[in-house]
Amino acid sequence: MKQLSLDNLRTFVTVVNEAGYAKAGDILGKSQPAISVQIKRLEQQLSTRLFNKQGQRQVVNHEGLKLYQTAQKMLALNDELFSQFQPTLLKGRIRLGIPSEFATTLLPSIIGEFSKLYPEVSLEVTSALSKSLLSKDNENAFDLTMALVNPTTHVEGQVLLDDKLVWVSDKSIPYTNNTISLVVAPDGCVYRTRIINTLKQQTQAWRISYTNADLSGITAAIQQGLGISALARSSVPAELDIIQHKNLPDLGYIKICLITGNTQHPQACAKLAEFIRSKLVK
Incomplete structure (x- = not known):
């Protein structure tokens, strides 16, 4: 030919x-x-x-x-x-808002690879509760926001994953307690709200033993035997185990969303969103 x-x-x-x-x-x-x-x-x-x-x-x-x-x-x-098939030369500053637990488990793998491919893009990361990230005060604060949302809540963004909420504990501490001791984030945390609302419908006794806004603090408290907690399955750190017990009710699902704001660098923002999506949805 x-x-x-x-x-x-x-x-x-x-x-x-x-x-x-x-x-x-x-x-x-x-x-x-x-x-x-x-x-x-x-x-x-x-x-x-x-x-x-x-x-x-x-x-x-x-x-x-x-x-x-x-x-x-x-x-x-x-x-x-x-x-x-060739990387675009991207430049600019991207302001990323991300829930604290994903900043610990997801962000490190994104930052390294993204920064190597696009060294001219600077990332400004803010980690906080989803409620804070999506508040009116932060309406124009981020180019890209990753947030946890209840299944019935409408959000102007892309749903990356309907993730299962799971109970977590330390690997070396078997769960046998009759009273559920909880290690949770402060008021406003979607996990905390779901846990408490679900437990209120049960006859099982429970109490909050420790509160911390950061996943590393929650993990440390669990490892010290202060109690158990619940997280989206995709955000569970390697140090903790997913547990199931007859005293622990099903917590349902949570939506993990990605919302693009009014950005001056849409190409860089879209590429970062693609990285987050590829790491989270496997």
Whole structure:
């Protein structure tokens, strides 16, 4: 099967655009004899002349103009294909809001890889409770916000995952307590609200033994035997175990959403969103 060389076609298009071999050679970094060889090769493959000589100049003819139109399309498709597989040079500052527990478990794997591929993009990260991240006070504070939302709550954003809420405890401390001791985040935490509302519907006794807004603090308290907690399955750190017990009620699901704000750097923001999505949804 015959195949035309894209390199020869690019040379041909450049000659037509620049109206001469010499100028085309300057642009392409090739000698006039090399340009001439490429044009002759095209003419041999197509069995037709592409230029007519007028004085000392080579002027594209009717057949050449037909090839010119098709060659432009072929080169455009070639360039578009390559652009899809080459990292775009992104610049700018992205303000990311992310729940505290995901800042601990998810963010480190994103930051390293993203920063290596896009060193000109600076990330400004704020970790807080989802309620705070989505508050009116922070309406224009973030370019991209990751947040936990109850299944019935409507949010203007993309739902990345309907994640299961699971009970967690320390690996070395078996759960046998009759009274459920809870290690939770402060008021406003979607986990805390779900846990308490669910337990209020049960006959099982419970109490809050420790409160901390940070996942590392919650994890440390659990490891010290102060109690158990609940997290979205995708945010459970390696130090903790998912547990099931007859005294522990089912907590249902939570939506993990990604909301794009009014950003000055939409391309960088979209790329960061793609990274978060790829790490979370497996």
